[in-house]
Amino acid sequence: MTATATKDVTPVVLSHAGLDALIAALAVDRQVIGPVRRDGAVVYEPVSSVADLPRGWVDDQAGGTYRMRREGDRLFGYTVGPSSWKRFLHPPKQVLWRAGDGAITPEPIAKERFAFLGVRGCELAAIAVQDKVFLDGPYRDPHYAARRAAAFIVAVNCTRAGGTCFCVSMETGPKAAPGYDIALTEIGGELLAEAGSDAGGMILSAVPTRPATQADLDAAAAGIAGAEAQMGRAINTEGLADLLTDNPDHPRWDVVADRCLNCANCTMVCPTCFCTTVDEVSALDSDATTRESRWASCFTTEFSYVHGGAVRPGAKSRYRQWMTHKLGSWWDQFDMSGCTGCGRCVTWCPVGIDITEEAAAIRSDLEAEGG
């Protein structure tokens, strides 16, 4: 592991102008990606200054609903939207190699150098999940590795909880755990900034800041505590992995299957879902072909297809696979939870299927039976 900052560990405070300076400093050798309001939602796109950020906008989220409205003056008052950082580190489509003229040419390894601005606790945890999947071997995705090794992360501690968030119960937020270069917390019209790495400390010492006072630290802690207190959802994870694994025939799977449309939205918005399908793209004018991988979803028929048919032919087995993977078998495979409590799958499910509700239903039925 990289050592945490040895200098400049004292928290500092940035004004909006200071944040502009930070963005500019990052932009020297990186593409800065941050929150932008587009088509009624906050998405992650290139940003060049504070003026690009969704200042004064918050989101109202519930099962199957997402709406933005004006409130206050915060830069980071919104919570998580439909996009996630996986779009950049593990993009929806990745060329792997090309073949033609009797040779195979590997795709050059990705060279993008990103700085992510506004990574929430649950999102930092999701990046750690994908690190484990793609980098811990025995085989590694070199494109992900290259993008990841070059990434700079500015986290933001949440001071407002979204309507579908449950990070507290998943132990990923609202305060970001280590793994960031810099963590920001909005306090009034300013931002408390803490370095989490040497690189973060160095860049903070190069932009205009003022030392943080005890009052600043208290304000930040109060903001984070406020988000925690606001959180309306939770998953009781105690013994949950076994509970799901041991009850593949629980009637609740049929109930959820009746509602699920197999639309795959949940897997597309989930920041930890990593599955891909390999596709062959042929050129029309030559015998050259391109092999690509693209995001795949366990909610499709083709996903589990073996000659003769799909192993999981319908919504019951697919939802069961998805949820049991997130909350159960992920532990067997990667020794961690596959769900970070970001709430995206709840918000973006067109019929409002809620993973927290499904987990609670299975638990309460079994506990009612004394099981």
Add this chain to the structure above:
Amino acid sequence: MAHPVEQMDMTDPMVPTLARILRKRVEIPGVVTFELEAPGWQGFAPGQFNMLSLFGVGEIAISVSGYDAEPDRIVHTIRDVGATSHGLSLLEEGDTMGLRGPYGVPWPVADAAGRDVVVVAGGLGLAPVRPILYHLLANRGDYGKVTLLYGARRPEEILFTEELGQWRAQLDMDIEVTVDHASPGWHGHVGVVTTLFRGADFSPDTTTAFVCGPEIMMRFAANALTDAGVAADDIYLSMERNMQCGIGLCGHCQLGPYFVCKDGPVFTWGQMRRVMTVKEL
């Protein structure tokens, strides 16, 4: 912060090498065996598979059906069942295909030394266990009683008939073949492969079993073996799932807690018993 990616090996395991077809042999209609050579090939262990690519069409996982003590020949037996396998079957000697591998957990053949060995195969499942048989025959003295129980749908679908004949002629191995549907001229067993267990001679306490075939057949065979007294952890099966990467990155091959590509394809019945009894897992 940046992920500390130590020792940046930036070769992409998804990129195949170009393998050339040295020999092609039609086994039965719809099933061909290729002998390939590929640069950098380091050999394989029985039970491992390669990802084979047909340019312009796609890639599939196929187990190696050759002999691991002949590391220069890469042997694959392919059934024409989908677009990629169909296209691969049409290739001729001298043609090339993409190859990457070998991948997966092998059959623990060497660990079975000193024990009785029962190999049970159904249909094309004889191909993935053929490396076991080669090994057993070459090291016959290291093993106790060796039995091969093989079931095919019809006599015309029996694979590797010549080799089966040669092995049978060696008389140091019990080979029983059965068909589901007899045709005129067939004088052998008729019935599913599990009916052959009745006549098989092995000491259950010291038996290692290797089973490969359709999932339902493997389940019945594993149950027959445990009924006969073979321990669940001495029974090995080779599983099949959708595989897009073969190396634990694409997620398709998941079976309960396992990735079939990297935790398998060879598993013990002890590992598989529960997951194989859950419908549509």
